[in-house]
Amino acid sequence: MQSLVIVAHGSHLNPDASTPTYDHADTVREAGVFDEVRTAFWKEEPSFREALRTVQAEEVYVVPLFISEGYFTEQVIPRELRLDDWDEEAWDSDGTSATHATLEATDVGKTVHYCGPVGTHDAMSDVIVRRAETVTGDPDVGERSDSPNSRASRTESDGEVGLAVVGHGTERNENSAKAIEYHADRIADRDRFEEVRALFMDEDPEVDDVTDFFESDDIVVVPLFVADGYHTQEDIPEDMGLTDDYRTGWETPAEVDGHDVWYAGAVGTEALMAEVILERAAEAGADVGDAVETVRRRTRVAGTDAGTGAGAGTGD
Amino acid sequence: MTDVNDRQVDALVAAADDGVDCDGLRVRRGEDGYRFETPDGAETGLEESALRSVAAENPWFVSNWYCWREVDRPEVETAFLRWLESADDRSVPDRYEALADGVEASWGELAVEVALGGDGRRTYAVRHEEDADRPVGELEVYADPLSARELVTYDDRGRYRPLKTAPTLQTGWALLDLDGRSLVRAVDVVYPATVTNWHLERQGELDVSHWRETMERQTGIYGVIRTWDRGEGYEHVNWVAEACCDDSQCLKRREWEYDDDTDLDVDGGDGAFPCREPCSLVVAAARQWTKLEGEQPQTYEFELTPSEKEQVEAIIDTVADGEAGEIREADVYEGANRYRARFLRAKRFDEEGRLGGVSTDD
Numbered sequence: 298m299q300s301l302v303i304v305a306h307g308s309h310l311n312p313d314a315s316t317p318t319y320d321h322a323d324t325v326r327e328a329g330v331f332d333e334v335r336t337a338f339w340k341e342e343p344s345f346r347e348a349l350r351t352v353q354a355e356e357v358y359v360v361p362l363f364i365s366e367g368y369f370t371e372q373v374i375p376r377e378l379r380l381d382d383w384d385e386e387a388w389d390s391d392g393t394s395a396t397h398a399t400l401e402a403t404d405v406g407k408t409v410h411y412c413g414p415v416g417t418h419d420a421m422s423d424v425i426v427r428r429a430e431t432v433t434g435d436p437d438v439g440e441r442s443d444s445p446n447s448r449a450s451r452t453e454s455d456g457e458v459g460l461a462v463v464g465h466g467t468e469r470n471e472n473s474a475k476a477i478e479y480h481a482d483r484i485a486d487r488d489r490f491e492e493v494r495a496l497f498m499d500e501d502p503e504v505d506d507v508t509d510f511f512e513s514d515d516i517v518v519v520p521l522f523v524a525d526g527y528h529t530q531e532d533i534p535e536d537m538g539l540t541d542d543y544r545t546g547w548e549t550p551a552e553v554d555g556h557d558v559w560y561a562g563a564v565g566t567e568a569l570m571a572e573v574i575l576e577r578a579a580e581a582g583a584d585v586g587d588a589v590e591t592v593r594r595r596t597r598v599a600g601t602d603a604g605t606g607a608g609a610g611t612g613d
Numbered sequence: 614m615t616d617v618n619d620r621q622v623d624a625l626v627a628a629a630d631d632g633v634d635c636d637g638l639r640v641r642r643g644e645d646g647y648r649f650e651t652p653d654g655a656e657t658g659l660e661e662s663a664l665r666s667v668a669a670e671n672p673w674f675v676s677n678w679y680c681w682r683e684v685d686r687p688e689v690e691t692a693f694l695r696w697l698e699s700a701d702d703r704s705v706p707d708r709y710e711a712l713a714d715g716v717e718a719s720w721g722e723l724a725v726e727v728a729l730g731g732d733g734r735r736t737y738a739v740r741h742e743e744d745a746d747r748p749v750g751e752l753e754v755y756a757d758p759l760s761a762r763e764l765v766t767y768d769d770r771g772r773y774r775p776l777k778t779a780p781t782l783q784t785g786w787a788l789l790d791l792d793g794r795s796l797v798r799a800v801d802v803v804y805p806a807t808v809t810n811w812h813l814e815r816q817g818e819l820d821v822s823h824w825r826e827t828m829e830r831q832t833g834i835y836g837v838i839r840t841w842d843r844g845e846g847y848e849h850v851n852w853v854a855e856a857c858c859d860d861s862q863c864l865k866r867r868e869w870e871y872d873d874d875t876d877l878d879v880d881g882g883d884g885a886f887p888c889r890e891p892c893s894l895v896v897a898a899a900r901q902w903t904k905l906e907g908e909q910p911q912t913y914e915f916e917l918t919p920s921e922k923e924q925v926e927a928i929i930d931t932v933a934d935g936e937a938g939e940i941r942e943a944d945v946y947e948g949a950n951r952y953r954a955r956f957l958r959a960k961r962f963d964e965e966g967r968l969g970g971v972s973t974d975d
Contacts, residue, residue: 309775309897312766319762340893342777343805347889350809351801353687372832404820 299583300333300354301325303574304345304374305362305523307338314524315341317565318362324571324596328588331358331578339369345377349405356408358578362565364416364521366395367470379403380411392472393417393479397581410581415573416521417476422483427569427596429460429490429517432549432561438517439490459492459513460484463504463520463533466497474500477521490517498528498536505536508554515550515557523565534560568596618732621679622668626661628682635678636705638671640664652704673709676733683734684793689812693800694735694793698727717745720885721804721864722782725796737796740787752787758799761788765803770938776894778804778864778884807865807886814868814887822890824850825872828899835896841903847871849906854879857895858888861934915969917961924948924957 303322308314318336326334337348349357359378361370366388375383380400388395395413402409415421430436439458462484464477474497481495491513496504507516518537520529531543539547539560550557564570572592579585625633625640632641639650647659649667651674656667668675681691695701697718698708708716709729716727724745730736744752755761768774768781788799800808813819822830824847828838841849850871858867858881865888867881881888891899917925927948931937940947947953963970 309894310773312773323759340897341775342892344893347806347810350813351806368833376830376832 298332298354298356300335300352300357301331301574301578301583302335302337302348302352302357302359303362304337304348304359304378305339306369307341308524308526309340311524311526314526317524317563317570320566320568321362321571321574324568324592325574325588328571328575328585328591330575330585330588331583339373339377345374346379349378349402349407349409352407354407356410357402358410358412358581358583360412360574360577361414362523362570362574363414364464364523364565365470365473365476366390366392366414366417367472370395370414375400375411378409378411379405380409383411387411388413392475397577399581410578410583412577412581415570415577416523417479418573418576419483420573420576421521421564422480424567424569424573425460425462425480425519425521425564426484426487426489428519428561428564428567429458429559431567432519432559433458433515433517457491457513458515458517459494459511460490461494461496461504461507461510461516461518463496463498463518465522465528466499480521498532503536504533507537507558508556511556513556515559517559517561519561519564522563525563525566529563569593571596621675621733622665624679624682625668625675626664629664633678635681636674636700638674638678638705640668673705677705677709680733680735686793689809690793690797692812692815693797693808697725697737698735720800721778721807722780723800723803725800735793737791737793738787738789739791739796739799741782741784743784744787749787749789752785755786755788756790758788758791758795758802761799761802776863776892778807778888779862780860780864804864804886810889811886819868819887819889821868821887823869823872824853824891827869827891827896831896835900838896838899838903841899841906847875847877849902851878853891853895853899853902854881857898858882860884863888913969913971915961915971917969921957921961924953928954 305318322334322336337343337345363370371385379402381403382400387398397410397412399410429438462477462481465473477495481493485493494510496502522529534543538553539551550559575585575589629640629642637652645658647664648657698716712729718725722742724742726738728736769783854877860882864884866884868887869890870876931949940950944950
């Protein structure tokens with residue numbers, strides 16, 4: 298018997314904060330490879346403190362739905378799960394390379410395979426690209442229009458599309474920026490998008506000046522956040538000049554300084570995130586069969602919800 | 614009524630080799646044949662055919678045993694499901710007569726109804742206790758326990774519920790025809806981990822983390838809370854518990870205290886399920902109070918009429934009890950009425966919103 302527990306931040310104020318966690322848990326549950334799939338939250342219930350006791354299996358895979366390694370993944374979660382033998386060396390990570398560590402949760406006596414956060418997994422690069430496809434409604438976004446795979450492109454710019462991966466920045470945690478740059482570099486190496494940039498909310502290069510960093514007419518902006526909330530639905534759209542007032546919403550694409558800016562909501566809401574959760578658990582030893590391929594296939598037809606509605610409330 | 618069927622009797626005969634002992638039914642195979650015993654008496658030396666006959670004459674006992682042994686349940690689930698029908702307190706005949714009409718149990722604001730399904734299995738229905746007597750046709754009916762997730766996110770006013778055990782569960786829905794597993798899952802969605810902690814408590818194994826150790830564990834922006842405990846007593850924690858943990862605010866029964874040696878002076882509540890440590894809402898609020906309570910009291914001088922003083926008290930009471938929205942627009946006899954509050958503000962605040970024109974900082 299193997300169980301999966303997805304741990305996430307949640308919110309006291311924003312009802313949407315936990316939505317992606319539940320959605321991805323449902324997707325993984327439907328894949329049928331875990332006997333139980335549960336969720337737990339820092340700010341909602343069940344809490345990290347009480348989640349493992351509700352799980353039947355003696356062997357539990359814990360995957361943090363967080364973007365980067367740092368305070369939550371290295372201090373809060375191990376402490377609250379009572380992984381008493383945890384220390385920050387257990388992952389042996391350079392800041393983006395954590396895979397997993399196997400420990401005992403001392404209050405319940407269960408074996409916990411504690412995985413690195415989804416945000417630093419290589420497969421996250423695919424999710425960012427998928428997000429760009431979803432928000433533009435173009436499965437070949439960025440591909441040259443003369444390439445044989447290209448379909449009629451909504452972006453209609455001869456395939457010259459820039460991609461901005463946006464993160465919070467280093468305010469509290471340098472690994473936060475590392476994760477953004479890591480994926481931006483990986484995607485740039487694929488030569489699909491004309492330009493790929495890592496931008497930040499509170500440090501240079503700043504997302505406020507997004508159009509300064511791109512030559513391409515079309516710019517797809519993907520925020521590397523787990524859930525939609527204050528940052529992704531209020532701050533960033535206003536800072537980029539998509540709208541003067543987030544409450545009135547914005548066009549997708551929105552014209553800013555002569556560029557078409559395609560703004561995606563939080564990447565964490567992309568259905569393909571479920572695959573990253575499975576990859577994390579599989580690397581830690583979970584038997585996930587062909588669920589990764591199944592999820593990849595199923596989420597591909599997940600439509601073109603651009604997630605541009607005005608967000609509700611703020612996270613905390 | 615419950616008929617005993619061949620499958621149940623076959624299972625009973627097979628189980629008799631190892632012995633059956635369930636809620637007063639005892640069956641075992643001995644050297645001189647089978648023994649079949651209920652609280653009403655025992656029959657011994659039975660051939661298999663006689664055992665089958667006597668089993669058929671005691672359908673409730675047999676079906677009850679079959680129901681509880683049939684599914685390989687975790688102990689916590691069995692304990693909860695048996696508790697719902699008072700299996701440890703009521704005899705099998707007494708229970709089966711009650712189950713024929715449906716047995717009601719309460720868990721927080723949930724009303725759980727247990728009834729007999731086919732083959733002696735239990736079926737469960739769950740809804741808000743306020744909807745217990747409403748016809749099902751008036752309710753939104755769900756079958757998947759996970760669908761309860763959307764029901765617990767908002768209250769009847771459409772406001773987000775950050776605390777699942779707040780007594781603000783929305784009404785107007787029902788989950789019907791659940792088996793035991795699904796029922797426990799649904800309860801766990803509505804009130805996460807409550808069944809598990811209730812069970813641990815019954816086993817004498819609930820791990821309570823008191824206020825002091827919980828706050829000492831905090832780090833980051835919550836690390837400041839430990840400075841609120843200054844070795845000068847625990848009155849501040851009484852206030853926190855009175856503010857946040859009263860039954861009017863949370864249905865868990867608070868089992869945590871100031872520390873191992875020091876109980877709080879306020880009541881922990883009467884909830885069925887325990888609260889084993891200050892929750893994240895208490896921690897977040899305590900952080901704010903730690904900051905606010907660092908201030909020193911000052912003396913301010915205002916003039917209020919006696920009625921105005923009482924009105925201020927009424928406004929605080931009304932907000933604290935969450936009743937501000939219920940005061941009718943024209944009910945100017947209530948101190949917390951909007952027109953009354955606006956009048957008081959017009960009269961007693963200066964242009965900068967200062968009560969009595971008195972500066973806060975002086």
